[in-house]
Amino acid sequence: MAWKRLCALGDVAENALRKFEVDGVPVVAALVEGEVMAYPPLCPHMAEPLEISGICDGGTLTCTKHLWQWDMKSGGELGLAEKPLLLYPVKREGDAVLIDIEQELVYDYD
């Protein structure tokens, strides 16, 4: 694993995806029930930017473009979604949030 600093804990909020870039790799992150979760920034369906089209509510992420939904903790599909949400490994060290971006996560859109 190659841990890199993603942000400070105070930089992420509940129910709000925020975009970051770590070593040139774009990532969106949010607090989900106090736990920092990080994902690739584009919707698994048709690559809409989730920091714009994504709405988080009660641990569920909805892409407003076509209403695909996911469990934000597991990445599992809910409702109409046909692909899971990919999750980056994340851990905390004090106030710092670290992410493993050794392998950039990208969806297959074919």
Ligand code: FES
């Ligand atoms: S682009 Fe996100 S649900 Fe279709």
